Amino acid sequence: MVEIVVLVKQVPDTNAKIEIKDGRADLSMIKWITSPYDEYALEVALQHKEAVGGSVTALTLGPARCDKTLKDAKALGVDKIARVDVSEGYIDSFSVQSMLAEACRSMGAEVVYCGKAAADTNAGSTGPGVAQKLGWASIANVTKIVFGDNSLELMQPAPEGQAKVGVDLPALITCDKGMGEPRRANVKGIMMAKRAVVDLIDVGSFEGNTSVLEHTSPPQKPPGKSYEGSEHVPEVVKLLRDEANVI
Amino acid sequence: MSEIIILADVNNNELKESTAEVVTAALSLGNNPIVVVPGTSPEAAANIAANYEGVGSVIALQSDCFATYDSAAWAEAIASVSPPGHLLTSSTSRGKELAARLAASRSATVVQDVIEIDGNTISHPIYSGKAHEKLALSGPSVMTIRSNVFKPAGSGGSATITNVNSSSDLRTTLKEMVAKASEKLDVSEADIIISGGRGMGTPENFEKLYNVANILGAAVGASRAAVDTWEEIPHSMQVGQTGKTVNPSLYIAVGISGAIQHLAGMRTSKYIVAINKDGTAPIFRHADYGIIATWEEALPLLEQELGSLLG
Numbered sequence: 001m002v003e004i005v006v007l008v009k010q011v012p013d014t015n016a017k018i019e020i021k022d023g024r025a026d027l028s029m030i031k032w033i034t035s036p037y038d039e040y041a042l043e044v045a046l047q048h049k050e051a052v053g054g055s056v057t058a059l060t061l062g063p064a065r066c067d068k069t070l071k072d073a074k075a076l077g078v079d080k081i082a083r084v085d086v087s088e089g090y091i092d093s094f095s096v097q098s099m100l101a102e103a104c105r106s107m108g109a110e111v112v113y114c115g116k117a118a119a120d121t122n123a124g125s126t127g128p129g130v131a132q133k134l135g136w137a138s139i140a141n142v143t144k145i146v147f148g149d150n151s152l153e154l155m156q157p158a159p160e161g162q163a164k165v166g167v168d169l170p171a172l173i174t175c176d177k178g179m180g181e182p183r184r185a186n187v188k189g190i191m192m193a194k195r196a197v198v199d200l201i202d203v204g205s206f207e208g209n210t211s212v213l214e215h216t217s218p219p220q221k222p223p224g225k226s227y228e229g230s231e232h233v234p235e236v237v238k239l240l241r242d243e244a245n246v247i
Numbered sequence: 248m249s250e251i252i253i254l255a256d257v258n259n260n261e262l263k264e265s266t267a268e269v270v271t272a273a274l275s276l277g278n279n280p281i282v283v284v285p286g287t288s289p290e291a292a293a294n295i296a297a298n299y300e301g302v303g304s305v306i307a308l309q310s311d312c313f314a315t316y317d318s319a320a321w322a323e324a325i326a327s328v329s330p331p332g333h334l335l336t337s338s339t340s341r342g343k344e345l346a347a348r349l350a351a352s353r354s355a356t357v358v359q360d361v362i363e364i365d366g367n368t369i370s371h372p373i374y375s376g377k378a379h380e381k382l383a384l385s386g387p388s389v390m391t392i393r394s395n396v397f398k399p400a401g402s403g404g405s406a407t408i409t410n411v412n413s414s415s416d417l418r419t420t421l422k423e424m425v426a427k428a429s430e431k432l433d434v435s436e437a438d439i440i441i442s443g444g445r446g447m448g449t450p451e452n453f454e455k456l457y458n459v460a461n462i463l464g465a466a467v468g469a470s471r472a473a474v475d476t477w478e479e480i481p482h483s484m485q486v487g488q489t490g491k492t493v494n495p496s497l498y499i500a501v502g503i504s505g506a507i508q509h510l511a512g513m514r515t516s517k518y519i520v521a522i523n524k525d526g527t528a529p530i531f532r533h534a535d536y537g538i539i540a541t542w543e544e545a546l547p548l549l550e551q552e553l554g555s556l557l558g
Binding site for chain 1: 258259315316317318319322340343344345346347348349350351352354355356357358359360368372373374375376377378379380381382383384385386387388418419420421422423424425426439463482483488489492496497506507508511514515517518519520526531532533534535536537538539540541544545548549552553556557
């Protein structure tokens with residue numbers, strides 16, 4: 001019985017426009033979704049259980065709105081759902097790594113999966129940081145996994161191509177696209193998820209050393225030059241050389 | 248006093264140029280940064296690092312663990328020679344992973360993709376570049392520096408080099424290295440990118456993009472719509488919020504409408520050229536040079552012009 005934990009994060013819809021209000025990103029009208037790479041991680045965690053047996057817990061860190069992401073995971077077939085309860089707003093990466101590592105430890109996790117990066121920060125700091133806190137091996141950006149009883153064989157990109165890597169558990173794996181399309185929930189799963197209870201986990205608080213001063217919109221470029229018709233291609237090529245100096 | 252430490256970006260004992268940019272970033276935090284150069288035989292790379300202007304000293308960190316990539320072992324070896332203080336490295340996928348681990352082991356905060364440093368205030372993009380976040384640092388941090396933002400440090404320095412041997416146990420085993428299927432340049436490594444969208448009609452038409460890319464030494468990318476529509480176009484080519492974030496000198500978007508998803512991955516490109524038959528496509532609002540034309544008409548001309556200029 002492998003104790004499998006999958007870290008999931010609720011993020012603003014990747015198609016959403018981010019407006020700035022009073023120096024902060026205004027997320028009040030945002031639609032929230034499960035971070036896309038975490039959906040791959042969920043799929044991998046469920047495949048792991050199906051291959052060798054075990055129990056899958058979906059774990060998140062966030063305020064109560066994140067229960068939606070957990071219930072969506074439950075509908076897909078995870079056994080348990082748990083949340084480290086924190087209030088809305090900025091949380092330093094050090095605190096996130098520390099709290100999630102504590103939560104994984106308290107659950108007796110033997111393998112942890114997560115997406116290669118969350119779609120809101122694009123940082124990819126949580127997975128390797130949690131592995132470091134746990135004293136575990138970690139393998140990032142994995143595209144393929146073969147599940148063994150107490151080990152994994154994985155494919156990960158390397159500067160030379162693709163590396164086939166073996167690791168004994170415990171280990172933390174961050175997932176890229178490539179493990180097949182994530183499964184969809186069926187009606188029975190959705191009904192079961194409605195009644196599921198979220199375990200609230202208290203791991204204490206940690207003090208990081210950054211604070212947010214402000215959010216700003218990225219600087220807008222001045223309007224560019226526009227040409228109608230392919231006959232202007234030579235002119236643009238000339239400008240790329242003489243004006244932009246990029247070719 | 249706390250130090251400023253730079254972890255050099257090294258692959259197979261070869262120092263990557265992005266390290267010179269990290270030196271510049273480090274110098275805005277303090278003087279005489281220490282550069283840690285990891286490798287199985289790091290001497291040559293350490294010599295180059297010692298030549299960067301402003302570098303205080305270099306630690307050539309020799310360990311057999313650097314023969315294959317194992318983040319836990321690498322982080323352990325690097326941590327063992329890094330004194331307290333800010334630690335900076337390049338914002339590559341390995342750099343970001345090591346930064347996350349080193350931050351955890353130093354009980355420091357990690358901030359990825361830093362684009363601006365002003366005293367104890369640093370900025371980095373969030374929401375895939377749809378916003379920038381300005382943070383105040385109140386203690387040591389680990390940060391990765393986005394490429395093509397800071398000017399590379401010049402040469403002419405002559406820092407002292409200390410050789411250190413270290414050993415740490417590998418937690419993973421490399422079973423096999425599968426070489427890249429082709430010599431095609433990856434979008435995350437390219438200084439010029441030409442990308443195609445669903446407007447290309449069929450995946451076979453991407454050959455026309457490769458023709459142009461070959462002249463420019465460019466990589467070929469794709470929009471999510473193209474990757475989702477055609478299985479011949481792999482996810483590794485995808486530029487955008489759920490693909491790769493790129494920051495090239497020149498980005499040429501062909502048959503790409505410019506969905507927010509895509510813009511998030513390429514909007515910081517220095518120059519953007521858009522070729523699209525639909526003059527109302529959002530991509531034109533972000534293009535430095537927009538050409539309203541079909542790719543069928545524009546690409547052969549582009550190939551011909553670039554060929555006579557550069558070929």
